[in-house]
Amino acid sequence: MKGIADTGFLVAFANRGDRHHDWAVGVAERISVPLLTCEAVLAETAYHLQSTRLALAMVEEGLLQLAFDCRDHLPQLAALARRYADRAPDLADLCLVRMSELHPRHSIVTVDRADFRVYRRNKREIIPLVCPPD
Numbered sequence: 060m061k062g063i064a065d066t067g068f069l070v071a072f073a074n075r076g077d078r079h080h081d082w083a084v085g086v087a088e089r090i091s092v093p094l095l096t097c098e099a100v101l102a103e104t105a106y107h108l109q110s111t112r113l114a115l116a117m118v119e120e121g122l123l124q125l126a127f128d129c130r131d132h133l134p135q136l137a138a139l140a141r142r143y144a145d146r147a148p149d150l151a152d153l154c155l156v157r158m159s160e161l162h163p164r165h166s167i168v169t170v171d172r173a174d175f176r177v178y179r180r181n182k183r184e185i186i187p188l189v190c191p192p193d
Contacts, residue, residue, distance in 0.1 A: 065167055066100050067079070069096075071170060071191075101118070143178065156178050159180045159186045167187070168188075
C-alpha cells in the first residue's frame with residue numbers, strides 16, 4: 060500500500076490507548092513501502108504523543124519517509140490556505156493536500172475523515188482516503 064500519513068493515524072499507531080489503535084496497527088501491517096509525510100505532521104505527532112523520540116523512531120524504523128519541503132510549495136500552500144480559510148486548516152493538512160497532488164497514486168491515511176472529505180486536490184479531485192470504519 061502506498062500512502063501519505065496524517066497525524067491522527069500516527070498517534071493512533073503509537074498510542075495503545077487510542078480508540079483507533081487496532082485499526083492503525085492493521086494498516087501499518089499492510090504497508091510495503093514507507094508512508095510519505097511532512098515535517099508538520101511529524102511535529103504534530105511528537106506534540107500529541109508528548110514524545111519526540113517516538114515520532115522520530117517512526118522515520119528511523121522505516122514506517123515514514125519525510126517527502127515534502129514547504130519552501131518548494133509556498134504559493135500552492137498559500138492558495139490552499141485561502142481556499143479553505145473557512146475551515147481554518149492547519150499547516151499539516153495543507154501540506155498533505157499538496158502531497159496528494161504530487162503523489163496521486165497515494166491515499167491519505169487519516170482519522171480526520173470530516174476535513175479530508177471536504178479538501179480537494181487540484182481544486183476538484185476527491186482525495187483518496189484510508190480511514191477507520193465508522
